Amino acid sequence: MSDKYKSLSEPDFFWKNFRLGTELQISGTLIYNALYFLDTIEYIHHEEDIFELLYNLAIGIERLQKITIILLEHSESINQLDFEKSLITHNHLILHEIINKIQSIKLGKVHFKFLSLLRDFYTSYRYERFNKKSINKPNFDKKAFQEFLVNELQLETSKDDEALYPYKKEEWIENNKRLKKFIGKTIGTIVNSLYEIIGDRARKLGTYTYDIRYGSKAFKIFMAKEFTFEIENNFKKEIIVSLLSKEGMNDEFKKYIQTLEPINLDEYNSSYYIQYLMNSITNYSRISEYQYLIEEKEIPKDRINDIEHIGTGQYFDFDFEDDEISK
Structure with a gap:
């Protein structure tokens, strides 16, 4: 040896x-x-x-x-x-x-x-x-x-x-x-x-x-x-489809998200906003719309508290009634 x-x-x-x-x-x-x-x-x-x-x-x-x-x-x-x-x-x-x-x-x-x-x-x-x-x-x-x-x-x-x-x-x-x-x-x-x-x-x-x-x-x-990163990108797209579809995920966290009032995003069509989710690096300019809404105080100060848990991967027990869910 x-x-x-x-x-x-x-x-x-x-x-x-x-x-x-x-x-x-x-x-x-x-x-x-x-x-x-x-x-x-x-x-x-x-x-x-x-x-x-x-x-x-x-x-x-x-x-x-x-x-x-x-x-x-x-x-x-x-x-x-x-x-x-x-x-x-x-x-x-x-x-x-x-x-x-x-x-x-x-x-x-x-x-x-x-x-x-x-x-x-x-x-x-x-x-x-x-x-x-x-x-x-x-x-x-x-x-x-x-x-x-x-x-x-x-x-x-x-x-x-x-x-x-x-x-x-x-x-x-x-x-x-x-x-x-x-x-x-x-x-x-x-x-x-x-x-x-x-x-x-x-x-x-x-x-x-x-x-x-x-x-x-x-x-x-x-x-x-x-x-x-083809498989990661495809999985992201499937998650988006499942979140938006009535036949997709339907857990308590999704129900909580549905209770939130959406902010007024209207500069682009939905495909462009999804493109930002897929790749925020090359599409950074699109965040200017969000910054404008903050500066114009069209987004409430306590909004951060409502959305801070989204994307953290943690599970929370949200106390809300079914009739609060946006239809």
Whole structure:
């Protein structure tokens, strides 16, 4: 048996079991945050949106790669300081090669292109705008990500339809279901391959590095292996249908909500208000109507007391008569 699989010393076990276990949770959280943010934006266009997406993915996947390397390569017989220095890199392709030399990972061309994009973003692009000479260059992170999407998804560009699109189509890429699934699948292949190695090596070492807190962001990534938010969005829609339907949920809490007098929302149709419930980030401007009603004192001061329990997930016994329910 290899020295790597002999009983670990207490410090080594603590490091690989607890510290790396925490790092795994952090990695999953960062990847989740990136994909959740991707789910909320309408177009792949704004520099700050692309930066947030790539930043979280670059760090999340890098940390996942380094956890994998430690479990694969480290033993107490090697020089600890030299080993830790070898991990000081943000080059995702170099980290991949280190892993691949020990245990083969089957990735396709698209995955290497994406790892290359993350490497270039984190090592170069993320600080490019701090240089004055950047004014003479395009935003590299935006340009690189959009070109990646155009090439891999074979999207139309302004050259294909200049008459109908006075702006460059490749600079306003619609963030549709196809794009989200493509990014999710690409990331999922990389992440699942690394997590599988982590689980296998941890079990051989006798650690529980792979253990993920149930219900956490990392749980969705590593255990549920879900890399889009399609199921969550569909469930939200079903909840709305059930709440509004006479044939849907009919518990005491719903009856309580029905006793509340609705405020006067009339700037948009109902579909737009539901869109705000589904995604309050990109639809923030719609809250101005609510702010106006507050400023004009059209909402009673004690209204907060009436609605504060909605959405808390707690159950309350409300004392009211059935004839108080709005019909």
